[in-house]
Amino acid sequence: MxxxxxxxxxxxxxxxxxxxxxxxxxxxxxxxxxxxxxxxxxxxxxxxNKLAAAFGSYQASTLVGMCVPRLTSGLFAHVLDGVDRALSRLGYQLMIGANNHSMDEEEAWVRQIASWRPAGLILSGRNHTPATVELLRQVAAPVVEIWDLTTSPIDMSVGFSHYDCGAEMGQFLLRRGRRRAGYVGALARADVMGQARLEGFQAVLAQAGAPLVDREVLLDMPGFYAGYYGLETLLARTPGLDVVYFHNDDMAVGGLAYAAAKGIRVPEDLGIAGWGGMEAASILPKRLTTTVVPTTAIGKAAAEALVARLKGEPGQEVTVVPTRLVPGETG
Amino acid sequence: MxxxxxxxxxxxxxxxxxxxxxxxxxxxxxxxxxxxxxxxxxxxxxxxNKLAAAFGSYQASTLVGMCVPRLTSGLFAHVLDGVDRALSRLGYQLMIGANNHSMDEEEAWVRQIASWRPAGLILSGRNHTPATVELLRQVAAPVVEIWDLTTSPIDMSVGFSHYDCGAEMGQFLLRRGRRRAGYVGALARADVMGQARLEGFQAVLAQAGAPLVDREVLLDMPGFYAGYYGLETLLARTPGLDVVYFHNDDMAVGGLAYAAAKGIRVPEDLGIAGWGGMEAASILPKRLTTTVVPTTAIGKAAAEALVARLKGEPGQEVTVVPTRLVPGETG
DNA sequence: TGCGTCAGGTTTACCGGTAACGTAGCCTAA
DNA sequence: TTAGGCTACGTTACCGGTAAACCTGACGCA
CATH class of the missing domain: 1.10.260.40 (lambda repressor-like DNA-binding domains)
Incomplete structure (x- = not known):
């Protein structure tokens, strides 16, 4: 220079x-x-030279680290966008990473990022390894846990309850008269948040005396094909289901495609519900029954909570961002 | 600590x-x-403390900056993912930014990132402000320009020719007997790469004696709704088109939705072609005619070119990543 | 016995900022 | 008249690494 x-x-x-x-x-x-x-x-x-400035005085770091489960998820792309817009406007720089739904990969990422002495961190999810928590304590920077709400955050939390999302959808489908529900998921059990939705869904069904009949959880990424073939497998094994709840909208759209290909009428023969609120779903011939998540707002709120703390203000400890169940025409 | x-x-x-x-x-x-x-x-x-290490010796920086047009683009999400996987495996950290298709925003981002003395940079596109180029020269770090190929890169380039994509699609549609083509775009003229595709498309049509009949370029983001309403506007103004080329697949899917809503038969009454290769498009009732871009491969190649240079190896100056025209059933 | 060599260290200087404190000159009010 | 305070700076020390030069004892060898 x-x-x-x-x-x-x-x-x-x-x-x-x-x-x-x-x-x-x-x-x-x-x-x-x-x-x-x-x-x-x-x-x-x-x-x-921000390197020198941040090194000489920890006050001066404008580095914020953010770790998401997957960079290719459309939902997280919008969260990332919300964070980036809010932070870059204030002169912060964003360092990103993906943990592939693994707490160990998250720990490795935090370890790397910690050595950059970031001003703040944004993590996805509420479950972390003990070593991660210890590292975060040592870094002594504000931490925002997003996506899955926790009432006892490490520091701050912005999100909503996945369990409640599943429960709400369960109630909705029961009200529409569904009694034999199935579930199609992905990523095996790795995605604990998808798992939480399933648990909420199951709990409500069981309580109403119409417990979940069958589930098919694939190892794949939760995309269109996984939804397509997941539904095929589920229906082959367990005929007579009257509704299927999918891990997310991508998979639900795959399920719709399978139904269309096999002449299964939706919603008459089979109801289909998704989760997440992908943009594409809203323009299908039939509007998908799903839960819309305010992704950009979550990113923005997380960034704002972080910045407030960095400015010495207290910062909201827990920010609940409401999701919205969209009835649609497929459920 | x-x-x-x-x-x-x-x-x-x-x-x-x-x-x-x-x-x-x-x-x-x-x-x-x-x-x-x-x-x-x-x-x-x-x-x-990487801050201290990178500060004390510029050799030690493991910071790579990457700037994309938009973080919410599904295509760039995959490029980002490709870069991140390749780099994080080697111990590099990724700092990201978005330029919203603006060279000035890109310059502001480069200015911010330069003060972190990054080991390398990945930029999207081949057009930069003079000040950006000067900053890059000063930073003296390897630079990879991705997405749009240039034969005279600042340093290295990984991508393909958008002009050729448009030209190839033009030739394909001509072979299928289309003679009255329209175009629906977005982002006004800001997206120079979309602009290049249009130019290639137009050039081929003009040469064949069947020049582009009309075009509709919206100011919006290039999503489903822009495609839907863009097609509506175009057809209202110019009836009798036999094919429409869209800025990207998202918009083309919006166009398909409009056609379905209005009872326009695709491809009999109207051909529809997109660009990019979105995952969702492949599962539509009719497979979309489009150009598939190897997004993850571009990210991986960019990261590898960068790392080679950082290790002192020469590094591929220009890497051409081939796109693939998928005929589909809508063109 | 003297000398070169090498393994296995140590010492010193430096990177470019920022915090904390020091100070000269001037103004003001008791 | 002078203590005290304010403005507009300057000085010094320090952050935690790394490069490069330097040291030292043991060993091999002529």
Whole structure:
């Protein structure tokens, strides 16, 4: 790099401390000095060194780390976008990572990110390894756990209850007269949040005397094909289901495609419900019954909670972001 | 943070330089010393300080910056995923940003990232402001331009030709007997790569004596609704089109929805073609005619080119990643 | 016996900022 | 008249690593 504070200081005839103060918009210098310093800095093409600043004073870090389960999830892409818009506007930089729904991968990521002494962290989910929690304690930076709500967060939490999402959908389908429900999931048991939805769903059905009849949980990624073939497998094994709840909308759309291919009428012969609120689902010939999650709002709220804490304000400890069950025409 | 190199050094009875060498896997110490140091480091819960390392020696940075047009694009999510998988495996950290298809926002992002002295950078597109180019020169880190191929990259390039994508689709539709083609785009003229596809498309049609009849370019984001209403506007203004080429698959699916809603038979009354290869499109009742882009492969190739350069190897200057026109049943 | 070599270290200097404190000159009020 | 305070700076120390130079004792060998 061409120039540092010292170079500017010499060219402007002041000390580098004064340059530092001017460029950070502090106080304690005359207008004349400011103008001279700013002009010289511009002329020399000064690029500040955040490495040095953050190293010299932990106050100065503008680094925020964020870990999501998968980068290819459309839902998390919107969360990421919400976080990025809120943070970049305030001069923070975002470091990302994916944990592939594994607490161990999350721990490895936190370990890496911790060595950058970030100003704050955003994690997905409420379950972490003990070593992760210990690392977070050592880093001593504000932490926001998003996506799955917890009433006892490490620090702050922004999200909603996956269990309640499943329970609400269960109630809705019962009200529509469904009595023989199935479930199609993915990622085996790795996605604990999808698992929580299933548990809420099951609990409500069982309580109503119409317990879940069968489930098919694939090892694959939760995409269209997994939904298509998952439904095929489920129906082959257990005929007579009157509704199927899917892990997410991608899979539900796959299920709809299977039904269409086999001449199964939806919702007459079979109800189909998803979760998440993918944009594509809203433009299907029949509107998908699903739970819409306010992804961007979650990202924004998480970023704002973090920034509040960084500014020394208390920051909301738990922020509940409401989901919305959209009845649709497939359930 | 609890412990630093000095603490370990004292506890292990060696100098901190020796600790540094041991922990980085260097040479010049006995097995006995290594074991002692490693054990002490573990006991003290040592978390290395990359800030200090990268600051003290520019060699040590493991930071890679990546800027994409939009974080919510499904295509770029896969590119990001490809990059992240390749880099995180090698111990690099990814800092991301979005430029919203604006060269000025890209410049602002590069300016921010430059102050972190990254080991390497990945940018999207081949067009940058002069100030951006100058900043990149100053940073002196390897740069990979992805997505749109350029034969004279700043440093390295991984991608394909958007112009050729458009041209190829034009040729394909002509072969299928289409003579009155329209185009529906979005983002106004901001997306220069979409613009390039349109230009390739137009050039081929004009050469065949069947020039583009009309186009509708919306200001919106290129999603389903933009495709739906874009097609509506286009057909209202210019009846008698026999095929419409869309900015991307999301929009094309919106167009299909509009056609279905209005009883327009596809492909008999109207052909529809997209671009990008969204996963959802492949499971529609009729397979979408589109160009599939190997997104993850682009991310992986970009990361590999970067890492090669960082290791001192020459690194592929231009990597062409082939796209694939999928005929489908809608064109 | 003297000397070169090598393993296995240590010492020193430095990266570029920022916090904390020091100070000269001037103004003001008791 | 002078203590005290304010403005506009300058000085010093420090953050935690890494590169490069330097040291030292043991050993091999002529």
């Amino acid at each position: 061409k120039a540092n504070l010292e170079d500017i200081a010499q060219a402007a005839g002041v000390s580098k401390m004064t340059v530092s103060r001017v460029l950070r918009g502090g106080t304690g210098f005359s207008d004349d000095t400011r103008d001279r310093v700013v002009k010289v800095a511009e002329r020399l093409g000064y690029v500040p | 609890k412990a630093n190199l000095e603490d370990i050094a004292q506890a292990a009875g060696v100098s901190k330089m020796t600790v540094s060498r041991v922990l980085r896997g260097g040479t010049g110490f006995s097995d006995d010393t290594r074991d002692r140091v490693v054990k002490v480091a573990e006991r003290l819960g040592y978390v290395p």
